[in-house]
Amino acid sequence: MAALTLDHVTKRFQDGTDEIVAVDDVSIEVADGEFLVLVGPSGCGKSTTLRMIAGLETTTEGSIFLDDEPIAHRPPQRRDVAMVFQSYALYPHMTVRENMAFGLEESTSMPDDRIRETVEETAQMLDISELLDRKPGELSGGQQQRVALGRAIVRDPQAFLMDEPLSNLDAKLRSEMRTELQRLQHDLDVTTIYVTHDQTEAMTMGDRIAILDGGRLQQVATPLECYHQPANLFVAGFIGEPSMNVFDVTYDPADGKLVGDTIEYPLSQSVRDDIGDRTDLVLGVRPEDVRIVGGREDRLDSNPAHEFDVTVDVVEPMGDQNTVYVTLGHHSFAAVIPGLQSITEGVTETVHLPESAIHLFDARTGEAIHNRSLEAVDEDVNRSTETETETETETETD
Amino acid sequence: MGTGESTTTEAATETESARARATRGLDRVGGRRIALYLVLLALIVLYLSPLWSGFTTSLKTAAGFATTTPITPPLPEYVTTEAWLEAWGRMRFAMVNSLVFVLPATVLSAFLGSLAAYGLTKIDWRGQIAILLLFLIGVFIPYQSVLVPLRQFWTIVDLPSLLAFSSTLAARSDLIALAITHTAYGIPICTILFRGYYLTIDDDIVEAAKLDGASSIRIYRRIILPLSKPMFAVTLIYQFTNIWNDLLFALVLVRTSRNFVATQALNELQGAMVGQYNLQMAGAFIVALPTLIIYVVFGSQFAKGLSGESGG
Numbered sequence: 001m002a003a004l005t006l007d008h009v010t011k012r013f014q015d016g017t018d019e020i021v022a023v024d025d026v027s028i029e030v031a032d033g034e035f036l037v038l039v040g041p042s043g044c045g046k047s048t049t050l051r052m053i054a055g056l057e058t059t060t061e062g063s064i065f066l067d068d069e070p071i072a073h074r075p076p077q078r079r080d081v082a083m084v085f086q087s088y089a090l091y092p093h094m095t096v097r098e099n100m101a102f103g104l105e106e107s108t109s110m111p112d113d114r115i116r117e118t119v120e121e122t123a124q125m126l127d128i129s130e131l132l133d134r135k136p137g138e139l140s141g142g143q144q145q146r147v148a149l150g151r152a153i154v155r156d157p158q159a160f161l162m163d164e165p166l167s168n169l170d171a172k173l174r175s176e177m178r179t180e181l182q183r184l185q186h187d188l189d190v191t192t193i194y195v196t197h198d199q200t201e202a203m204t205m206g207d208r209i210a211i212l213d214g215g216r217l218q219q220v221a222t223p224l225e226c227y228h229q230p231a232n233l234f235v236a237g238f239i240g241e242p243s244m245n246v247f248d249v250t251y252d253p254a255d256g257k258l259v260g261d262t263i264e265y266p267l268s269q270s271v272r273d274d275i276g277d278r279t280d281l282v283l284g285v286r287p288e289d290v291r292i293v294g295g296r297e298d299r300l301d302s303n304p305a306h307e308f309d310v311t312v313d314v315v316e317p318m319g320d321q322n323t324v325y326v327t328l329g330h331h332s333f334a335a336v337i338p339g340l341q342s343i344t345e346g347v348t349e350t351v352h353l354p355e356s357a358i359h360l361f362d363a364r365t366g367e368a369i370h371n372r373s374l375e376a377v378d379e380d381v382n383r384s385t386e387t388e389t390e391t392e393t394e395t396e397t398d
Numbered sequence: 399m400g401t402g403e404s405t406t407t408e409a410a411t412e413t414e415s416a417r418a419r420a421t422r423g424l425d426r427v428g429g430r431r432i433a434l435y436l437v438l439l440a441l442i443v444l445y446l447s448p449l450w451s452g453f454t455t456s457l458k459t460a461a462g463f464a465t466t467t468p469i470t471p472p473l474p475e476y477v478t479t480e481a482w483l484e485a486w487g488r489m490r491f492a493m494v495n496s497l498v499f500v501l502p503a504t505v506l507s508a509f510l511g512s513l514a515a516y517g518l519t520k521i522d523w524r525g526q527i528a529i530l531l532l533f534l535i536g537v538f539i540p541y542q543s544v545l546v547p548l549r550q551f552w553t554i555v556d557l558p559s560l561l562a563f564s565s566t567l568a569a570r571s572d573l574i575a576l577a578i579t580h581t582a583y584g585i586p587i588c589t590i591l592f593r594g595y596y597l598t599i600d601d602d603i604v605e606a607a608k609l610d611g612a613s614s615i616r617i618y619r620r621i622i623l624p625l626s627k628p629m630f631a632v633t634l635i636y637q638f639t640n641i642w643n644d645l646l647f648a649l650v651l652v653r654t655s656r657n658f659v660a661t662q663a664l665n666e667l668q669g670a671m672v673g674q675y676n677l678q679m680a681g682a683f684i685v686a687l688p689t690l691i692i693y694v695v696f697g698s699q700f701a702k703g704l705s706g707e708s709g710g
Contacts, residue, residue, distance in 0.1 A: 055609075077608055077611045085602045090603075091603060091621055102612070103609075106607075106612040151610075155610070
């Protein structure tokens with residue numbers, strides 16, 4: 001078990017005369033025992049990064065450290081890391097027992113009976129004891145997955161590297177294994193780098209998430225930070241399902257308003273301060289924060305200036321919640337509302353985009369210039385209760 | 399019960415209707431089918447006739463093969479196993495010679511081909527393409543074109559004097575030269591065959607083994623070699639047959655008659671004055687026997703290897 005550090009790691013491939021930068025100056029520090037998820041769309045360089053840590057790819061520039069030892073120039077055999085492959089990569093001619101013992105036989109001088117014991121203990125932990133004498137071809141996908149995990153665990157390596165290990169499983173088994181993997185990682189307390197393209201896996205499994213796009217590191221943060229305080233437009237769009245709604249707007253400093261094709265959105269002073277002298281912006285609101293206001297009681301904490309009349313296009317009921325797609329002028333966006341709130345397709349409704357929940361990005365660089373802060377969420381809740389009380393008082397006086 | 403009955407009835411109805419169809423279409427369909435079988439039968443007779451006449455001839459006395467056609471089965475008064483016994487007696491030493499050089503040449507060329515293919519597919523190094531190209535060219539060099547340089551090479555490399563420390567080895571140096579020549583000549587085709595097979599083995603397996611701490615040689619020994627069984631069957635059969643049946647290299651490289659290989663000994667059975675056909679035929683069968691045995695023994699593995707299934 002060890003901390004893992006990537007220090008300005010770059011990987012360039014030569015493709016004929018073209019040079020392709022697969023990983024561009026990535027630096028990440030992974031603490032001892034931490035579960036870090038590397039996530040990004042396909043071709044973002046996450047697998048290449050993992051393979052460089054494993055030693056299966058050379059690094060063009062930069063260094064990799066396990067604790068304080070540089071390992072970038074060691075062959076994979078001498079790095080003491082274990083990897084779980086997407087294809088499982090079990091040795092087809094060996095039994096499960098032989099598959100699991102292989103690493104111990106090759107990398108340690110452990111006597112045979114000790115190896116046997118270790119393999120059996122690990123198999124017990126993973127509940128695959130009864131499969132020990134079978135060959136991989138006789139196992140189901142889920143069982144092969146467990147054996148692949150067992151082969152990594154049994155070696156007790158400095159770090160686990162996992163390359164989309166769950167992507168070949170069906171949906172139900174995948175969510176089971178997700179929980180089990182987290183439990184195992186927690187129990188074993190081994191530093192783990194987990195590569196996936198699935199943002200749900202990233203959000204639910206990682207202590208921290210590292211988001212890559214085009215070979216560049218976009219953000220390294222806890223799942224909630226990535227969700228609430230994305231570093232840029234890419235992270236904002238990648239994390240969260242459905243994706244964040246975005247509107248191209250220009251900032252009008254004279255009126256303190258955002259002006260888009262279809263919306264005008266006045267801003268409070270604190271948000272204006274964040275904008276500075278930028279003018280071309282992108283306004284983002286998560287579908288979960290978009291509220292469809294119906295009756296008068298819904299409107300109580302709503303700011304009329306932040307309300308817009310929209311047409312309901314499609315309603316996707318999910319049981320606990322509904323995803324509603326609406327159009328504002330020719331701009332379409334999504335709202336997630338409680339499952340019991342009934343909305344009819346085709347009718348006109350009013351949506352509220354609360355200012356406390358908006359994100360602003362620089363349209364040119366994509367960089368976040370204003371995020372909702374978690375304190376702001378609390379404040380918002382407080383304020384709305386206050387407003388409610390005020391309104392109530394008002395009503396009474398009326 | 400119910401379902402069983404209905405199935406039986408259905409089957410009965412089906413058979414009936416099939417029979418009816420068959421009767422109706424007998425003239426048309428049946429006629430065509432009979433013609434097809436006749437043609438097939440004729441082809442079988444055509445293909446088997448050399449083998450058959452060879453076999454009958456080998457069992458006939460001199461008077462037998464002189465007075466009857468080759469296709470006629472040996473008549474009781476002409477039957478003899480003398481030709482087989484004589485052929486065996488005169489060729490036994492050559493069969494042993496052949497086995498002694500063919501087996502190592504076969505195994506070595508297959509093994510070295512497999513190693514080379516492993517290096518060309520699962521290990522990264524510069525200049526692979528150039529080496530692969532050399533192997534490909536090696537496959538297409540005809541035997542005839544290398545005869546003179548080959549003879550010259552084995553004259554320059556004076557094997558008998560190199561092996562002078564052991565009189566047995568020195569005396570058998572022709573066979574050793576033959577084994578080395580066939581090994582070298584067989585490596586390119588074996589490499590190409592193994593290469594195609596290794597390309598189908600998932601690279602992830604090799605990478606997993608690397609991370610498990612295994613060196614390249616250990617990976618070959620413990621992962622690649624055990625997975626290569628079907629392709630070994632293919633190359634072993636192919637090489638054994640090729641090397642066993644070769645006469646050309648033997649004629650050029652074997653200088654003393656005690657080192658004659660089976661194909662040369664068979665050639666010697668051809669008398670200068672009188673054609674002893676029964677003897678030659680029996681000899682031909684004896685020479686062909688080992689390759690047949692190899693096919694039977696490795697047959698199922700051979701089929702697997704050709705279909706590109708990886709073992710496991």
